[in-house]
Amino acid sequence: MSAAPLVEFRNVTKRFGDGPLVLDRIAFAAQPGDFISLIGPSGCGKSTALRLLAGLSPVTGGELIVAGRTPDAAAADLAFVFQEPTLLPWLNVAHNIEVPQRLRGVPAETRAATTRRVLDLVRLGEKAAAFPRQLSGGQKMRVSIARALALAPKLLLLDEPFGALDEMTREHLNEELLAIREQAAWTAFFVTHSVAEAVFLSNRILVLAAQPGRIHREIAVPLPYPRTEETRLSREYLELVATVSRVLRSVEAAPGPDVSPPAA
Amino acid sequence: MSHPAFRILLPALAGALVLALWYGIHFYLTAEMRFLLPTPGAILDAFVEHRGALARATWNTAQGALLGFGLAIVVSFALAILLSLSSLVRTSLYPYLMALQMTPLPVLAPICVIWVGAGLNSVALLTFVIAFFPLVVNTTQGLISTDRNLVELFALYRASRWQQLFLLRVPSALPYFFTGLRIAATIAPIGAVVADMNAGSSAGGGGGLGFQAVIYSAQAKYPALFATAATTCLLGFVLNAAVLTLAWLTLRHWHDAYERRDR
Ligand SMILES: Nc1ncnc2c1ncn2[C@@H]1O[C@H](COP(=O)(O)OP(=O)(O)O)[C@@H](O)[C@H]1O
Numbered sequence: 001m002s003a004a005p006l007v008e009f010r011n012v013t014k015r016f017g018d019g020p021l022v023l024d025r026i027a028f029a030a031q032p033g034d035f036i037s038l039i040g041p042s043g044c045g046k047s048t049a050l051r052l053l054a055g056l057s058p059v060t061g062g063e064l065i066v067a068g069r070t071p072d073a074a075a076a077d078l079a080f081v082f083q084e085p086t087l088l089p090w091l092n093v094a095h096n097i098e099v100p101q102r103l104r105g106v107p108a109e110t111r112a113a114t115t116r117r118v119l120d121l122v123r124l125g126e127k128a129a130a131f132p133r134q135l136s137g138g139q140k141m142r143v144s145i146a147r148a149l150a151l152a153p154k155l156l157l158l159d160e161p162f163g164a165l166d167e168m169t170r171e172h173l174n175e176e177l178l179a180i181r182e183q184a185a186w187t188a189f190f191v192t193h194s195v196a197e198a199v200f201l202s203n204r205i206l207v208l209a210a211q212p213g214r215i216h217r218e219i220a221v222p223l224p225y226p227r228t229e230e231t232r233l234s235r236e237y238l239e240l241v242a243t244v245s246r247v248l249r250s251v252e253a254a255p256g257p258d259v260s261p262p263a264a
Numbered sequence: 265m266s267h268p269a270f271r272i273l274l275p276a277l278a279g280a281l282v283l284a285l286w287y288g289i290h291f292y293l294t295a296e297m298r299f300l301l302p303t304p305g306a307i308l309d310a311f312v313e314h315r316g317a318l319a320r321a322t323w324n325t326a327q328g329a330l331l332g333f334g335l336a337i338v339v340s341f342a343l344a345i346l347l348s349l350s351s352l353v354r355t356s357l358y359p360y361l362m363a364l365q366m367t368p369l370p371v372l373a374p375i376c377v378i379w380v381g382a383g384l385n386s387v388a389l390l391t392f393v394i395a396f397f398p399l400v401v402n403t404t405q406g407l408i409s410t411d412r413n414l415v416e417l418f419a420l421y422r423a424s425r426w427q428q429l430f431l432l433r434v435p436s437a438l439p440y441f442f443t444g445l446r447i448a449a450t451i452a453p454i455g456a457v458v459a460d461m462n463a464g465s466s467a468g469g470g471g472g473l474g475f476q477a478v479i480y481s482a483q484a485k486y487p488a489l490f491a492t493a494a495t496t497c498l499l500g501f502v503l504n505a506a507v508l509t510l511a512w513l514t515l516r517h518w519h520d521a522y523e524r525r526d527r
């Protein structure tokens with residue numbers, strides 16, 4: 001790899017208080033432009049890894065570098081899409097999208113222009129004045145994504161953003177997400193429970209094992225971008241889905257070697 | 265059921281039934297006992313006859329009620345923000361707020377009179393005391409019940425304490441605030457009338473509806489007494505309607521209670 005990594009986990013460990021080890025010596029580097037999916041049994045620390053990256057929680061051991069700085073110092077470079085759309089119900093769509101920009105002190109005219117642009121990007125231009133409760137689940141999620149994109153992040157963290165949506169909507173949004181990425185090359189960390197989704201979106205998949213959370217295997221996805229509906233029918237895609245499923249099943253069948261934290 | 269005609273027809277029917285029962289009881293009573301329940305007609309006549317006194321009294325009571333109510337809103341909002349800061353503050357202060365609420369108005373009234381004198385000041389202060397509690401309790405509850413996911417969102421984008429308070433916690437507390445406001449709007453006019461009876465002053469035509477009720481009762485002007493009761497009731501209705509309208513205007517776009525769904 002020639003370019004400097006955008007994100008570097010250097011033997012990162014995480015533990016909450018004096019609880020058990022949640023993440024154990026994670027070592028991994030993400031290059032600019034990577035689309036990385038994290039997949040693994042529930043409770044293995046996927047969300048925790050994203051929260052560390054966002055600077056919402058400090059690492060316990062090791063070092064985590066984002067854009068050459070600590071996650072806290074790099075906060076302005078990233079955006080987060082949560083599992084829930086987390087929209088403010090009293091604000092309309094446009095004003096919701098402006099919230100993080102307001103918090104960062106972006107001037108009003110810039111905010112308005114940016115908001116119009118990202119709304120068009122997620123094809124919700126005519127919903128700018130609608131309130132969240134008037135939207136479907138898929139539309140709310142698109143607003144949530146637009147809100148993150150409005151910050152022009154270098155790093156986009158997505159924690160099971162499509163987990164609550166039906167299969168059709170999810171596939172549509174997967175394609176939309178990749179199409180949007182063609183225009184602005186952010187690096188993504190994407191947590192999902194769906195193997196098909198992970199393979200379709202990413203160029204690298206990290207399969208995590210639980211208790212303590214650790215990287216079990218990295219699987220490269222050499223399918224070329226842009227990926228479309230056609231991609232889902234290709235043999236390479238289907239074989240990769242089968243491979244990743246097999247690896248995932250093997251970690252889910254065998255929990256960690258050691259449940260209790262090692263003695264200090 | 266939801267046909268618009270029913271919405272007018274049913275209350276009208278119920279009203280007619282009540283009127284029939286009313287007249288029935290009135291004429292069932294022996295002539296010398298009929299003063300116990302004047303007819304609606306007699307009450308209307310009393311309204312007209314005493315309109316000047318009633319209007320002045322209503323205005324005086326409304327002033328006290330609105331002043332106290334407004335003060336309660338401002339003070340409870342500030343205090344709710346203070347209380348929402350930490351459970352330590354809440355644990356320390358709640359017992360005293362409770363104590364204030366537990367003391368009956370007629371007992372507080374003479375104390376108020378000592379402090380601020382009889383009349384409008386006392387009526388407003390006592391109305392404040394009674395309207396304040398439901399407001400502060402509900403608003404505080406709202407301020408500490410903010411959706412955790414939204415708090416996380418604000419933390420993620422490094423919102424300041426003020427931004428979190430005014431862009432997130434305060435708006436999301438609005439439905440709770442309005443719940444408190446509706447209770448306060450119901451009890452504020454009642455409080456003002458009771459306060460007027462116990463701490464009001466009729467000097468310079470400053471007497472309110474409570475005062476008027478005492479006078480009509482003493483003068484055995486029973487239809488006028490009933491007319492006073494109806495006026496008090498009307499005042500409560502108007503304040504309630506105002507609050508309901510304000511809540512509707514504020515919350516209709518986003519709060520589930522105002523969502524219209526076809527079945
Ligand atoms: N704030 C916290 N305090 C204590 N324990 C936590 C906290 N957040 C997560 N955990 C624990 O860390 C482990 C990993 O959680 P999480 O990262 O949410 O897993 P995943 O997203 O992979 O399902 C779980 O055992 C969870 O109980």
Ligand SMILES: [Mg+2]
Nearest residue numbers: 046047048159
């Ligand atoms: Mg999770």
